[in-house]
Amino acid sequence: MRKINYTKAVWEALHDALTNDDRVFLVGEDIGVQGNIFGATYGFLDEFGPKRVRNSPISEIAIIGSAVGSSILGMRPVVEIMYIDFATIAMGQIVNQAAKLHYMSGGKFKLPLVIRTQEGGGTGEAAQHSQSLEAFFAHVPGIRVVLPATPYDVKGLLKTAIEDENPVMFIEHKLLYTTKGEVPEESYNIPFGVADVKREGKDVTIVALSKSVLDALEAAEVLSKDGIEAEVIDPRTIDPLDDKTIFDSVRKTGRLIVVHQACRTAGFGAEIVARVIEEGIPAKVKRVAGEDTPMPYSKPLEDRVLPSAEKIVEAAKRLLK
Amino acid sequence: MSAKDIPKPTNDTLVEMYRRMHRIRLFEHKALEHCTERLNRGPLHLYVGEEGTAVGACLALSKGDFITSTHRGHGHCIAMGGDVKMMMAEIIGRATGYCKGKGGSMHIADLDLGIMGANGIVGGGIPIAVGAGIAMDNKNKKNVILCFFGDGASNTAAFHESLNMASIWKLPVIFLCENNLYGISGCAKDTLNICDVAERSKSYGIPGVIVDGNDVFDVYGAVKNARERAISGEGPTLIESKTYRWLGHWHADPCRYREESEVEEWKKKCPIKRLGEHLVSEGVLTKEQLGTIEKEVIREIEEIEEFALNSPFPNPEEALEDVYV
Numbered sequence: 157m158r159k160i161n162y163t164k165a166v167w168e169a170l171h172d173a174l175t176n177d178d179r180v181f182l183v184g185e186d187i188g189v190q191g192n193i194f195g196a197t198y199g200f201l202d203e204f205g206p207k208r209v210r211n212s213p214i215s216e217i218a219i220i221g222s223a224v225g226s227s228i229l230g231m232r233p234v235v236e237i238m239y240i241d242f243a244t245i246a247m248g249q250i251v252n253q254a255a256k257l258h259y260m261s262g263g264k265f266k267l268p269l270v271i272r273t274q275e276g277g278g279t280g281e282a283a284q285h286s287q288s289l290e291a292f293f294a295h296v297p298g299i300r301v302v303l304p305a306t307p308y309d310v311k312g313l314l315k316t317a318i319e320d321e322n323p324v325m326f327i328e329h330k331l332l333y334t335t336k337g338e339v340p341e342e343s344y345n346i347p348f349g350v351a352d353v354k355r356e357g358k359d360v361t362i363v364a365l366s367k368s369v370l371d372a373l374e375a376a377e378v379l380s381k382d383g384i385e386a387e388v389i390d391p392r393t394i395d396p397l398d399d400k401t402i403f404d405s406v407r408k409t410g411r412l413i414v415v416h417q418a419c420r421t422a423g424f425g426a427e428i429v430a431r432v433i434e435e436g437i438p439a440k441v442k443r444v445a446g447e448d449t450p451m452p453y454s455k456p457l458e459d460r461v462l463p464s465a466e467k468i469v470e471a472a473k474r475l476l477k
Numbered sequence: 478m479s480a481k482d483i484p485k486p487t488n489d490t491l492v493e494m495y496r497r498m499h500r501i502r503l504f505e506h507k508a509l510e511h512c513t514e515r516l517n518r519g520p521l522h523l524y525v526g527e528e529g530t531a532v533g534a535c536l537a538l539s540k541g542d543f544i545t546s547t548h549r550g551h552g553h554c555i556a557m558g559g560d561v562k563m564m565m566a567e568i569i570g571r572a573t574g575y576c577k578g579k580g581g582s583m584h585i586a587d588l589d590l591g592i593m594g595a596n597g598i599v600g601g602g603i604p605i606a607v608g609a610g611i612a613m614d615n616k617n618k619k620n621v622i623l624c625f626f627g628d629g630a631s632n633t634a635a636f637h638e639s640l641n642m643a644s645i646w647k648l649p650v651i652f653l654c655e656n657n658l659y660g661i662s663g664c665a666k667d668t669l670n671i672c673d674v675a676e677r678s679k680s681y682g683i684p685g686v687i688v689d690g691n692d693v694f695d696v697y698g699a700v701k702n703a704r705e706r707a708i709s710g711e712g713p714t715l716i717e718s719k720t721y722r723w724l725g726h727w728h729a730d731p732c733r734y735r736e737e738s739e740v741e742e743w744k745k746k747c748p749i750k751r752l753g754e755h756l757v758s759e760g761v762l763t764k765e766q767l768g769t770i771e772k773e774v775i776r777e778i779e780e781i782e783e784f785a786l787n788s789p790f791p792n793p794e795e796a797l798e799d800v801y802v
Contacts, residue, residue, distance in 0.1 A: 181615060207615050213645065218638035221604020222611050225622075228593060229543070229612035248635070252598050253605065260584040261594065262576035263799040297800045321802035 157338040165307040165339050166196045166272075166328065169314035170234065172343045174204050177232060180318060183210045183222050184236030184272075193238065194274075194333045216242050220249035223269040224257070227323075233269045234318060240275040240327060241287045254323040255298035270317045274328040276367055276417050277462055281330075283450035286458075288418035290365065293325040294394045294427065300324040300348060301395040305369035307337040309392055312346030320348070329367040349396035353405070357385035360472050361405040363428055364390060364415040368463055372415055375468035384472060394424055399431050406432055411475045412441045415463050420445035442471045484701035485694065488761045490536055494693050495756060495767070497536075498528040498749045499774040501555045505724075507778050508551070508568055508582075512728045516569045516786075521582050524552030526723035529748025530655050531556035533696025534623060534718075537704060541620040543591040543609055545602035548583045549655075549722070550595030553625055557590050562781040571788035578791045579799065593622075599660075600626060600633035603652070607639045610648030610713075619708040621649045623700065629660030631674045640715065644681040647712035651703040654717045655690065661726040662734035675717035683713050690720030691748040721746075 160168075173180045182197060188211030191198030201209045212219050216237060223233040237243045243250065250271065257265045277286035293301045300322050304310035310328065317324040354369060355376050364372040369390045376386040387405050391397055406412045412432060414425035425443040432439055447461045486494065505523045512521055524531065527549075535544065535556035546553040554564060560575070567574025568582045575585045586594035593609060596602040606624035613620050630636055631654055643650045654674045658665045671677070678685025686703070688695040696718060703714035721743035725732045756762045762770075 181611070183611075210611070210646065213638075213641060215638035215642055217635050218604045218607055218642040221606075221635070221639065222608040222642070225545075225593070225605035225608020225610070226612040226615075227608070228588070228605070229609055231612045231615065233608070233611075248598060248601065249604055253596075253601055257594065258802060259799045260576060260580040261586045262574075262579045263802075264576070264586060264588060265594070266802055300801075 157340065159336045160307055160339050161334055161336045162307045162310055162328070163194050163196050163333045165311040166314060167198065169311045169343070170197065170200070172315065173234065173318045174200065174208060179230065179232040180234060181208045181210065181231065182234050182236065183212050183219050185212050185214060185238050187211055187236060192236070216246035217249055220246040220254065220271065223271065224249060224253050224267060227267040227269040228257070228265050232318060235269065235271055237271060237273040239285050240273045240289050241284050243273060243289065250293070250299070251296050255296045258322070259298055266321050267323050268321045270324045270326050272326045272328065274330050276329040276331060277446070277451045277458060278331050278367070280453060280455065280458060282453040286451035288366070288416060288446065290327055290394060291418055291422060291424045294424055298323065299395070300393065302326045302348065302393045303366040304328065304392060305332065305366055305390050307335065307339045309346060309352070311339055312344050313392060315343055316345045316348060319345070327366065331367050335370070346392070348393045349398050351389050351391045351398035351401040353387065353401065354390050355386065355388040357387035357409070359384045359409055360386050360411040360413060360475055361402070361409045362386050362388050362413045362415060362468065362472070363402055364388065365394070365424065366417070368415040368417060371463060371465045372468055374465035375472065378465065378469050379472055384476060386472060402428060403432065403435050403437060406437050406439050410439055412439045413444055413468060413471050413475065415444045415468055417446045417462055419448045421448050440475045442475060444468050444471050483698035486536065486697050491693070491752065491756060491761060494532045494536055495749070495752050496770050496774065497532045497556055498752065499771055500561065500777065501528045501531065501552045502749065503774055503778045504555060504561055504564070505551060507782055508565070509724070509728055511569060517582065518570065519581060520727035520729070521568070522549040522727055523724045524549050524722070526743065526747070527655060527657060527690065527720045528552060529693050530690040530696055530718040530720050533693035534653055534700045537697045537700035538591070538621070538623060541591070541618060542623065543593050543620070544623045544625060545593045545606045545609070546595040546625050547602060547627060547630070548595065548597050548599070549627070550583065550585060554585050554587070554592055554595065557592050559585065559587055559590060559592060561777070562784045565781045565785040566788045569785055570790065571785060572791040573784070573788040577795065600630040600635035602626065603630065603635050603639040606650050606652070607643050607648060610643055610650040611646070613649050614646070621651055621704050621707045623651045623653060625653050625655060627660070628654060628656040628658065628665045628669065628674055629663060631677065632668060640681045640683070640713070643713040644683050647710060649707035650713040651700060651707060652713055652715045653700070654715065655720055656717055657720050657722045659726065659734065661730070664734065673717060675715055678715040681715070683715060685715045685717070687717050687719065690718035691746045691751060693748060693752055
């Protein structure tokens with residue numbers, strides 16, 4: 157099968173949606189001529205025109221509002237927040253409007269909107285451009301939260317997100333755009349709420365989000381050389397969360413490591429651990445997460461804060477003592 | 478613009494306007510009674526005194542047009558032909574309410590009637606109106622979205638971003654600011670550095686129109702013109718309706734921020750009284766006929782009260798439904 161990068165996989169899913177469904181349109185900053193800062197909408201303005209590809213002023217509140225209002229009237233907007241850090245500017249429209257109007261209207265309004273964004277650190281973009289804020293959105297009922305880690309996953313999950321009747325927070329990762337993987341040429345769906353066991357193992361369960369999935373797989377290779385077999389689980393969506401797959405794995409291994417770049421305190425890892433404990437599964441647990449600091453700029457500082465394969469390996473070995 | 482350029486409502490429309498304004502006023506007073514009887518929970522934001530704006534504006538719309546509303550939305554919803562039985566039931570939290578008791582007073586919605594919802598966040602509906610405008614633009618529909626908001630909301634970031642975006646893309650939005658001079662206690666003369674919200678239209682290169690919110694002709698004409706402009710692809714208009722709420726911001730507001738004398742001055746400009754006098758002096762209706770309309774609306778409100786009070790509460794387990802589709 158051909159290999160393409162994550163950006164191209166996003167591009168293909170968007171292209172398919174724009175081609176096959178007139179109701180789909182895009183709003184975002186620099187998505188027109190620039191083709192999105194990573195190239196995810198390259199060529200779309202020429203192909204689909206300025207009403208389907210609306211290049212926006214710097215107006216996050218209006219960008220999300222444009223998704224809310226148009227989706228209520230039957231459109232399928234896919235809008236973009238360039239960095240998840242900027243989603244905080246539009247939290248009112250995301251949390252008080254998008255996530256709530258279906259419920260508040262007694263189920264009458266449907267808001268089939270997608271907010272595409274990207275998160276994460278490791279590129280030296282510092283505190284206001286490196287956050288991982290998925291926990292904010294997982295905490296709000298009424299909005300789905302998707303974190304694809306591979307080119308194969310991102311293409312299938314984006315198609316599902318666009319077709320879903322609910323608001324979706326679709327969180328890509330800045331370090332994943334250049335990663336390559338096998339991706340079918342045709343379009344396909346990956347369902348929400350189905351975790352992917354990316355590597356099987358019997359000694360320790362590693363549940364990882366987004367780019368941390370790659371760190372976990374790297375750690376698993378290192379651990380394997382020492383005879384420790386790690387099971388790496390990628391939830392892919394944290395709302396809905398496939399906790400059953402996680403429970404089954406931890407029952408088998410008795411050891412759980414959760415990995416995310418988001419800060420440890422009140423990160424989504426806490427939710428996963430809480431559910432495992434509530435389920436009554438005996439396990440030794442460790443969260444390998446971003447330190448509770450804003451993201452520093454200089455590389456040694458950034459490396460100190462972010463999780464890595466080495467930190468996962470160290471945590472696994474401690475759990476196995 | 479000369480007098481003959483201003484679109485005028487027909488006599489039939491005027492009579493309907495008179496009826497709907499009465500309906501709003503009596504509904505609001507009935508809702509207020511329920512507050513004091515503790516039948517509704519939470520605050521009610523009542524529209525008494527502002528009826529001329531909602532009715533003048535909404536009756537200038539056509540089928541397929543939509544509105545976004547505010548926390549003070551009962552007037553807008555009734556002006557759009559909202560089902561007052563379902564509104565009252567919603568306000569007292571019954572299963573027969575517009576939103577099955579899930580939304581309450583500030584979130585009444587009816588897509589079939591063009592009501593995209595009241596909204597509890599000040600300025601929350603303005604960006605939503607932009608989205609509605611894009612939907613209409615992309616579907617090539619000759620329809621408009623009428624976006625209500627207040628003087629307080631005109632100071633929000635949401636207002637600025639939305640008017641700018643609607644202007645650059647020439648979206649079919651009518652931005653209608655109901656300047657009733659107060660947020661809660663924040664007086665417009667202290668919270669704005671300009672006198673007229675309509676002046677802000679210059680920042681967006683769109684027309685700014687001031688109307689007397691208590692004169693249904695003024696409001697109707699401005700909205701009709703803005704509608705024409707919008708559906709011919711020329712973009713949005715900012716209309717500022719000068720009006721006043723007779724009651725507090727919420728039903729139990731002690732109103733320490735204004736004088737009774739100011740309220741009395743505005744009561745003299747009552748939109749219902751003015752339209753009634755016009756209908757009689759122009760020979761459209763007699764005084765008796767005006768009285769008949771009022772009696773019919775009183776009876777209507779009594780019936781809806783009975784309906785609402787006899788409606789069941791929703792099943793508690795329904796609280797867990799409708800989070801997702």
